[in-house]
Amino acid sequence: MKPTAPNWRDIVASKLVSPEEAVAIVKDGDWVWTGGWTSVPPQLCAALAARAGDVKNVTIVNFLSPFNWDRPEVLASWKVITGYCSPFDRPAAREGRIEYVPVSRFRDGKMPPGLDRLDVALIPISPPDEDGWCSFGPGVFFGPTVSSIATTLVGEIHENFIRPGGARIHIDRFARVCEYTLPPAQAPIPPRTEETELAANVICTLVATEIVSDGATLQFGIGDVSAALPVFLDDKHDLGVHTELLPGGIPDLVDKGVITGKHKPHHVGKVIASAIGQVPPEDLARIDGNDTYELHDFTHTDDLRLLLQIENFIAVNNALAVDLTGNVSSETQGNLLYSGTGGQAVFAIAASTAANGSVIVLPSSSLIGQARHTRIVGGHPPGTVVTVHRGFVDYVVTEQGIARLTGKSLRERIGEMISIAHPDFRGELKEEARRLYGITV
Numbered sequence: 001m002k003p004t005a006p007n008w009r010d011i012v013a014s015k016l017v018s019p020e021e022a023v024a025i026v027k028d029g030d031w032v033w034t035g036g037w038t039s040v041p042p043q044l045c046a047a048l049a050a051r052a053g054d055v056k057n058v059t060i061v062n063f064l065s066p067f068n069w070d071r072p073e074v075l076a077s078w079k080v081i082t083g084y085c086s087p088f089d090r091p092a093a094r095e096g097r098i099e100y101v102p103v104s105r106f107r108d109g110k111m112p113p114g115l116d117r118l119d120v121a122l123i124p125i126s127p128p129d130e131d132g133w134c135s136f137g138p139g140v141f142f143g144p145t146v147s148s149i150a151t152t153l154v155g156e157i158h159e160n161f162i163r164p165g166g167a168r169i170h171i172d173r174f175a176r177v178c179e180y181t182l183p184p185a186q187a188p189i190p191p192r193t194e195e196t197e198l199a200a201n202v203i204c205t206l207v208a209t210e211i212v213s214d215g216a217t218l219q220f221g222i223g224d225v226s227a228a229l230p231v232f233l234d235d236k237h238d239l240g241v242h243t244e245l246l247p248g249g250i251p252d253l254v255d256k257g258v259i260t261g262k263h264k265p266h267h268v269g270k271v272i273a274s275a276i277g278q279v280p281p282e283d284l285a286r287i288d289g290n291d292t293y294e295l296h297d298f299t300h301t302d303d304l305r306l307l308l309q310i311e312n313f314i315a316v317n318n319a320l321a322v323d324l325t326g327n328v329s330s331e332t333q334g335n336l337l338y339s340g341t342g343g344q345a346v347f348a349i350a351a352s353t354a355a356n357g358s359v360i361v362l363p364s365s366s367l368i369g370q371a372r373h374t375r376i377v378g379g380h381p382p383g384t385v386v387t388v389h390r391g392f393v394d395y396v397v398t399e400q401g402i403a404r405l406t407g408k409s410l411r412e413r414i415g416e417m418i419s420i421a422h423p424d425f426r427g428e429l430k431e432e433a434r435r436l437y438g439i440t441v
Helices: 019-023 042-049 090-094 143-149 194-210 226-232 250-255 281-287 344-355 410-419 423-437
Strands: 031-033 059-062 079-082 120-125 133-135 152-157 168-170 176-179 217-220 240-242 271-273 293-295 313-318 321-323 358-361 365-368 371-374 395-398 401-404
Touching (some): 019 042, 042 120, 120 143, 194 226, 217 226, 371 423, 401 410, 410 423
Parallel strands (some): 031 059, 059 079, 152 176, 217 240, 240 271, 313 358, 358 395
Antiparallel strands (some): 133 168, 365 371, 395 401
16 A cells, blocks of 8 residues: 555545544434454544433444443443453443344455444544555454445544555545544553463464464464464465464564465465454564555455365464363353354364364463363353354364364264363363263273
8 A cells, every 4th residue: 555645634634523523423323333453443432432421322333342332321321232242341241231242154245244234433544645545554354344334434543553455445435534642552462371371382383383284374363372373383385374363473474485375266475364463563564565464354354255265274263162072162151251253163164174274272271260270171061152163173282282183983082182181180071071971081
């Protein structure tokens, strides 16, 4: 994309207002898109939330939002819907104050059902270039699709936004814009615990050496383990990337020629993602203005029809827990909602179908307080959501090793899974195998 026009404020002068004036366009009964993660406009959201007592029956729609809509004054007269819970709305979704819509299928150019009625969309954008084109910065997410559905667009201009290749939007599409005036917003990079760091190092080494082959196209799920994988891929050749969220370490692999994308069936030679996450500022600077990197709509990157065309596809995703037969739970803790399906199910289905390349990674156990808990479980507790069916799980990897599940019987699967459980729980899991499945291993 072209660089920002030096006189961009002149280009948007007729639309440039304060955040409060920008959201004054929202009226009673409107459905308002407020973005997801790196595509959330913080100042517009804050200005809109401040109108909760003045505008009635507004419906807020979001997806993994870092903005906290769980406010009494908002929920007193407005409805909030999310397609993926964040730490800010997780308690509210569990307690029924915020509505959660399970979303797991995506079709290019169409919003998922339940999130597809939109009157106004609040979208963060870069300043326009001299021709009026803006980028979506580090997070396209659903921006282009939302822009095609919503009647009215309101933009929040971030002068520091990067301008990668891929999706863009013209300033003429916006009825009003405001300028982001707070310190530059960065998506937080959550620190790993020392235990998780050690487990991730072992797990990623196993995945890189035993599963990832030269010429493969990779998807990296967001999370402590899978997002650490790129730094372990230095010795590979001609890898491709088609992912939903782009983790750190990718620019190094591109510069070294490890990632070339030459064997991909589409977007050949490009690094494809919908958003950039868990990435240090120096990586963002290397992506800025570099057409090797393209950010596309979430409905494009996660369209199963597109993914099934990738023959040598490896999807690496995290899990909260996996049962002894390979069923993966990544969105609930028992019956308690934790996050959402996101793209994990479609990536796993596509990778497994196309290449037996569906990989689930997780530490074998976790410390909660002073007590250690297994994350390889006999059976999931009642109310647990199975995010990925065992039929689409080819490998489960912990720091204890790799469980290879493709083509295995239940007895063989259980044996594989027990072998990668934390040693403290293997005896207990053998008892669970006998109790639940009548299988002795």
